[in-house]
Each structure stands twice: as C-alpha cells, then as structure tokens.
Amino acid sequence: MLVFLSKKIGFIFSLKDRQWGRGSNESSEPHAQEGKKPSDGPPDLDQLWRDFNLRLSRLLGQKSGGGDSGGFKPDLKGAGIGGGVIAVVALFLWLSSGFFIVQEGQQAVVLTFGKFNAHELPRAAGFQWRWPYPIQTHELVNVSQVRTVEVGYKTTVSNKQPKEALMLTGDENIIDIQFAVQYQTKNAVEWLFNNRDPETMVHQVAETSIREIVGKNKMDFVLYEGRDNIALEAKKLMQEIFEQYHSGVQIMNVTMQGVQPPEQVQTAFDDAVKANQDQVRKTNEGQAYANEVIPKARGDAFVLMQEAEAYRARIVANAEGDVSRFKQVLTQYQKAPGVTRDRMYLETMQQIFANTTKIMMDAKGGNNLLYLPLDKLMAQSVANDAAGKLAASPTTAVTVNPPPDPLQSLEPHQRDGRNRDREAR
Numbered sequence: 001m002l003v004f005l006s007k008k009i010g011f012i013f014s015l016k017d018r019q020w021g022r023g024s025n026e027s028s029e030p031h032a033q034e035g036k037k038p039s040d041g042p043p044d045l046d047q048l049w050r051d052f053n054l055r056l057s058r059l060l061g062q063k064s065g066g067g068d069s070g071g072f073k074p075d076l077k078g079a080g081i082g083g084g085v086i087a088v089v090a091l092f093l094w095l096s097s098g099f100f101i102v103q104e105g106q107q108a109v110v111l112t113f114g115k116f117n118a119h120e121l122p123r124a125a126g127f128q129w130r131w132p133y134p135i136q137t138h139e140l141v142n143v144s145q146v147r148t149v150e151v152g153y154k155t156t157v158s159n160k161q162p163k164e165a166l167m168l169t170g171d172e173n174i175i176d177i178q179f180a181v182q183y184q185t186k187n188a189v190e191w192l193f194n195n196r197d198p199e200t201m202v203h204q205v206a207e208t209s210i211r212e213i214v215g216k217n218k219m220d221f222v223l224y225e226g227r228d229n230i231a232l233e234a235k236k237l238m239q240e241i242f243e244q245y246h247s248g249v250q251i252m253n254v255t256m257q258g259v260q261p262p263e264q265v266q267t268a269f270d271d272a273v274k275a276n277q278d279q280v281r282k283t284n285e286g287q288a289y290a291n292e293v294i295p296k297a298r299g300d301a302f303v304l305m306q307e308a309e310a311y312r313a314r315i316v317a318n319a320e321g322d323v324s325r326f327k328q329v330l331t332q333y334q335k336a337p338g339v340t341r342d343r344m345y346l347e348t349m350q351q352i353f354a355n356t357t358k359i360m361m362d363a364k365g366g367n368n369l370l371y372l373p374l375d376k377l378m379a380q381s382v383a384n385d386a387a388g389k390l391a392a393s394p395t396t397a398v399t400v401n402p403p404p405d406p407l408q409s410l411e412p413h414q415r416d417g418r419n420r421d422r423e424a425r
Contacts, residue, residue, distance in 0.1 A: 095132060097133070098132040099127065099129050100129070100138060101126075103125060104144075105144030106141060106144075107124065107143050109122050109123075109139045111136060111138065113134070113135065113136075114137070122188045141188035143184065143185045145184065145185070146183070147202075148181070149181045149206055151165075151177075151207050151210065152176070152177055153257065157257050160178065167214045167215070169215065169217060169219045169222055171218045175214070175260065176260050176263075177222075177256070177258070178259075179206075180255045181202065181253075181255075185249065186249065186250040187248030188248065190247055191247070194245065202247075205241050206238055209234045209238045210230070212237065213233050214230065223260070227256050231255070234254050
C-alpha cells in the first residue's frame with residue numbers, strides 16, 4: 001500500500017518536475033555538460049523513495065543540519081508524519097467510496113466478500129453506504145421494470161420461430177401459437193442468485209407451460225373459444241413454477257398474439273372450418289325448428305291429456321252416481337216393488353215427454369194412431385196459469401175459459417181406443 005501511494009505521489013510530483021525519477025541535480029549536470037541525453041529507462045525505486053522523502057521534507061520546511069552542498073537531509077520523523085497524513089486521507093477516500101445511490105424503482109443487494117448475507121436486506125431507493133471494496137460490493141436490480149419475453153416470434157408476429165410456435169393439441173393436431181409474457185422482478189435476491197440466465201429461464205418456463213395446456217385441449221377449443229382461458233391458465237401455471245423455483249419473478253400478463261393452423265395445411269383447414277360452420281348452421285336451424293314445433297306439440301298433448309282426464313273423471317262420476325242411484329232404487333224396490341215400478345215408469349215417461357212436443361200412440365186392437373199435441377197443451381197450460389193469476393187480483397176480473405178436452409178433438413174411434421187403454425191400466 002505504501003509503495004502504491006509513493007508511486008502515486010511521485011507521479012503527481014513528476015508532473016511539476018521533469019527531473020523527478022531521473023536522479024539528483026548533481027547526477028544530471030555531467031550529462032548536460034557532456035551533452036548526453038538522460039536515460040529513458042524505468043526509475044530506481046530506492047531513488048524514488050529518497051526523492052519523495054526529500055521533497056516531503058522541503059514541503060514541511062525541515063532543512064538539513066549542515067553541509068556545504070546546500071541540500072536538505074531527510075527527516076524520518078517528518079516523513080512519518082507526512083505518511084500518516086497521507087494514510088488518513090487515503091482511508092477517508094477509501095471509506096467514502098462505500099457511498100452509492102439507489103435510483104427509484106431499484107433495489108441494491110450488498111455482498112460481503114462476494115457472498116450474500118441472509119440477514120442483510122435489500123437496500124431501497126436513496127443514498128446508501130456499505131463497506132468499500134474489497135470488503136463489500138453491491139448489485140443493482142430494477143424491480144419496477146416490466147420485461148417482455150416473446151415465444152413463437154421475434155419482434156413481430158410475421159417473424160415466426162417454428163421450433164417455438166408449433167405445438168401439438170390433445171386431439172393430435174398441430175397448431176401455430178405466438179404469445180408474449182410480461183413479468184417483473186418481485187425479489188431481487190432470488191432474481192440474482194437463483195437464476196443463471198433469468199430471461200432464458202422465463203422463456204423456457206413460458207414455452208413449457210403453454211405446451212402443457214395446449215396438449216390437454218382440443219384444436220377447436222384452442223383456436224376459438226378457449227384462447228382467453230388458455231392465456232389465464234398459462235399465467236397461473238407459470239407463476240406456480242416460478243414459486244417452486246424461487247426465481248423472484250412475478251407474471252403480469254400473458255397475451256396471445258396469434259393462434260392458427262400451420263401454413264402448409266391452411267387451405268384444407270379453411271375448407272374444414274367452412275364445413276364445420278355449415279354443420280353448425282344446419283344444426284341451429286334444426287334446433288330452431290324443434291324449438292318451435294316441440295313446445296306446440298307438447299301443449300297440444302297436454303290439452304288432450306287434460307280433456308281425457310276430464311272426460312274420465314266425468315264418466316267415472318256419472319257411473320258412480322248411477323250406481324249409487326241404482327242401489328237406492330233397488331232398496332226401495334225391495335221394500336215396495338209395485339210402487340217403485342210405477343214411479344220408475346212415470347219418471348221415465350216424464351223425462352221422455354219433457355223433450356217431446358208431439359206424441360203418436362198406437363191403439364191396441366186397431367190400426368189407428370193416437371195424436372197428442374203436447375205443444376198446444378203446454379201453451380194452453382201457460383195461458384191458464386196467467387189467467388189464474390189475473391183472476392186472483394181484486395181489481396181485475398178476467399173470464400177464463402176452461403181448457404178444452406184434448407179428447408174432444410179426436411175421432412170417436414180414437415176416443416174409444418184411448419178409453420180402452422186407460423181401462424187396461
């Protein structure tokens with residue numbers, strides 16, 4: 001260290017003195033008198049040290065004790081003091097070299113003798129200090145920068161890289177994929193010491209993740225509806241791998257730049273896509289027709305089922321009512337057969353005559369028919385009822401003629417037949 005400092009100071013003095021390092025004035029005078037040039041070889045270290053002490057003594061103002069030469073005699077004490085001052089200055093400069101500045105968005109990792117101390121936290125942005133070299137050094141890591149890795153292409157999508165872009169799907173088809181991965185450094189220590197080549201590592205992890213996901217899905221899913229899902233799954237899988245590796249990487253985004261079949265089969269693939277689209281269109285049309293017809297048919301079927309159910313319920317109820325009524329009649333018939341038989345006959349005839357306005361009756365023992373104008377009789381009965389109501393009123397007097405006997409309008413032989421029928425009963 002002292003030799004280095006002496007050389008440094010000697011160089012500084014040599015800028016002011018051209019004879020520095022070439023000997024004393026006495027040694028140079030013979031050369032000047034003889035007309036010889038001074039030696040251009042390297043200076044003698046002993047002579048440099050003596051000249052340094054001599055000049056240092058002159059700077060400190062210490063002169064020699066005597067002699068006719070008028071020169072100065074080096075003082076070892078003064079030289080020691082000067083060396084101490086220089087050592088202090090050198091120590092200050094050495095310590096001050098440990099100051100460094102960490103820019104915003106960066107972190108500094110301090111190394112002690114080239115090794116990271118686990119207890120030493122990364123330094124944040126600002127004015128920092130560490131022990132100077134060679135005790136400690138530092139490494140700056142930009143943790144706010146968003147880095148990008150491109151897989152399947154370089155710079156532009158048209159500049160494809162077939163070895164990276166061609167991938168095999170789950171249904172054994174080949175597709176061409178280009179995507180970009182944006183990431184940041186979330187741990188400066190892991191980024192520096194757990195990765196040999198961080199960018200290459202991120203590139204390989206991204207390619208491996210996307211190949212694994214594409215290999216689990218079919219080609220149609222990857223090309224159309226599954227592009228966004230594949231990007232999200234790739235981001236999640238890459239982050240899991242980085243966490244396992246402790247690489248200090250945080251995935252920000254995965255962008256799918258292009259997903260298409262290889263160029264060699266692009267034409268055939270377009271034809272297959274058109275056929276698939278036609279199939280989908282036909283299927284949709286059939287589905288639309290089915291959506292129109294099936295609900296209508298189901299509605300009609302439901303109406304028929306309801307009507308059938310109502311008819312069944314009505315028939316069953318009527319049958320049950322008839323059975324109940326028959327049981328009641330049977331009970332009454334068993335108690336009084338004659339009366340029940342006549343009553344049943346009368347009720348039946350009442351039901352028949354209620355819907356009949358004219359009756360033709362065949363008389364026994366003859367070829368004549370008995371005609372009963374029931375409509376006229378009923379009309380006459382209604383008129384008689386009305387007349388009876390008017391006669392009952394105290395303020396109105398109405399003469400009501402008795403209803404004509406329907407037998408009077410019949411022929412004599414018809415009246416005889418009617419009377420014989422009554423007698424037969």
